[in-house]
Amino acid sequence: MKFISTRGDAPSLNFEEVVLAGLAADGGLYVPETLPKFSKDEIASWSGLSYQELAFNIISPFVDGEIADADLKTIIAKAYQTFRHGAIAPLVQTGRNEWVLELFQGPTLAFKDFALQFLGHLLDYILDKRQQKVAVLGATSGDTGSAAIEGCRRCENIDIFILHPHNRVSEVQRRQMTTVLADNVVNVALEGNFDDCQNMVKASFRDQSFLPEGRQLVAVNSINWARIMAQIVYYFYSALSLGGPHKKVSFSVPTGNFGDIYAGYLAMQMGLPIEQLIIATNQNDILHRCISDNDHSRKSLSQSLAPSMDIMVSSNFERLLFDLYGRDGTEIKRLMNEFESGAMVLSDQALTDARKVFSSYRLDDQGMLSTIQQVFESTGYVLDPHTAIGVAAARENRKNDSTPLVCLATAHPAKFPEAVMKAEGLLEPDLPVHMQDLFSREERCVTLSNDLTAVHQFINQRLS
Structure with a gap:
């Protein structure tokens, strides 16, 4: 299988090459040719x-024999051996034909573990085979960082640098990253927001001349195809648990960078009968504005109680646009240049096609807190703020009460105790046993200004 860039001007790559490349040379994102x-x-x-077993069936066609089946099965087994629940992704009923898919049973309590535990073991395998050392560079709005660190901390061929926005992640999220004291792990608090971190990562991939000789960057953000691929699996897994494929299933997905819900779109394209995909956003609602009003314009980023969704540049949306525009890289390049100037406008046909698959919803902090309270009062179940937005979006947007509706629970509520306790009647959620000493652990982190040259110099010094 070959992978091509959404902007049409980069060479096609095989699976191992695309895992190591991350961002395409032309600034686009890699997608499968078919x-x-x-x-x-x-x-x-x-x-x-x-x-x-299901993960192997879904992932192996993308790998296309580049990794022996036995080795791929071992990588998958290692990826999920640290999950706390035997079902890996258990379903919990929260309403009539409404289910929460608990994607927080991994070691860092967030859905990012599904992709990043897999990616860590995959990179370990590929780099060991190639006898190659790399630098992983990632940006996080909270959960990607800790999951990437947990996935890569034991990899002898990786040095990992994670940028997070200074004072814009929860304390639990920050400590999950900064208390990992492995020699190959470096945490950087960037004086800016998540979009600043993400832009810096993209700029670094475009020009890697700041690296010492013999090193290259590898992406752990969802610009890396392997992450998207791993997330497709739980759509099939949950649908099969609820009667699929003989009945359709709908999904509501808390959405920031568009990677998680894009995986659901791919599952649909691969044959899974999905009735609805609901984009659930907080007040940073660029995707909701785009789907509902064709308004894909940049606005000031607002700090919210659901910080992992405080994103105004949803990178993976480009992958969807590539399909909506007939896989025309020239058109995608034009659109992304338009967006760089402040806004993009979708064609009538592209917007119509998007609305055939996606609906969207926006919820502010107060609405999110009300949803946490309502669900707790009716079921005793505690939602994290991001999942609460997904549940509210599901209840407001579902088209068919007879279709099972799955809300993706993206994080454990204990990662956001400040937000949960703002909901009336709720106490501070407990951290799982393996993390209960988190607040007494030593932290290690450096704060840097939002300056590309300064960050590059810092990385170069650490690697030289």
Whole structure:
């Protein structure tokens, strides 16, 4: 299988190359030249498989034999062996035909563990085979960083640098990153917001001349195709648990960088019968404005109680646009240049096609707190702020009460105790046993200004 850039001016790559490349040389994102397609009968035959067995069936067509089946199965087994629940991604019912998919059973209590535990072991395998050392550079709005660090901390061939926005992540999120004292882990608090961190990562991938000789950057953000690929699996897994593929299932997804819900779109394209994909946003609502009003314009970023969604540049939206515009890289380049100037406007056809698949919803902090309180009062179940936005979006946007609706729970509520306790009647949620000493652990982090040259000099010094 070959992977091509959304902007059309970069060479096509094979699977191992695309994992190491991250961002394409032309600034675009890599996508498969063709997607594997599964019939209803084939999907139905997977009912009853373990999560790991299902992951192998879905991931192996993308790998296309570059990794031996036995080795790929070992990588997948290692990726999910540290998850706390035997089901890996258990479903919990929170309403009539409404389910929460708990994607926080991994070691860092967030859905990013599904992709980044897999990516860490995958990189370990590829780099060991190639006898190559790399520098991982990532930006995080809170959860990617700790999941990437946990996935890469034991990799002898990786030095990992994670940028997070200074004072704009929860204390639990920050400590999950900064208390990992491994020699190959470097945390940088950047004086800016998440978009500043993300822009710095993208600029660094475009020009890697600041690195010492023999080193290259590898992406852990969802610009890396392997992350998107790993997230496709839990859409199939949850749908099979609820009667798929013989009945359709809908999904509501808390959305910031568009990677998680894009994986659901891919699952649909690969043959999974999905009735609805609901984009759930907080007040940083560029994706909701785009789908509802064709308003994809930059506005000032607002700090919220759901900080992992405080994003105004949703990188993976470019991958969807590539399909909406007939996989025309020239058009995507024009659109992204338009957006760089402040706004982009979708064609009538592209917007119509997007609305056939996606609906969207916006919820502010007060609405989110009300949803946490309502769900707790009716079920005793505690939602984190991001998942609460997904549940509210599901309840406001569902088209068919007879279709199972799955809300993706992106994080454990204990990662956001300040937000949860603002909801009336709720106490501070407890951290799992393995993290209960988190607030007494030593931290290690450096604060840098939002200056590309300064960050590059810092990275170069650490690697030289």
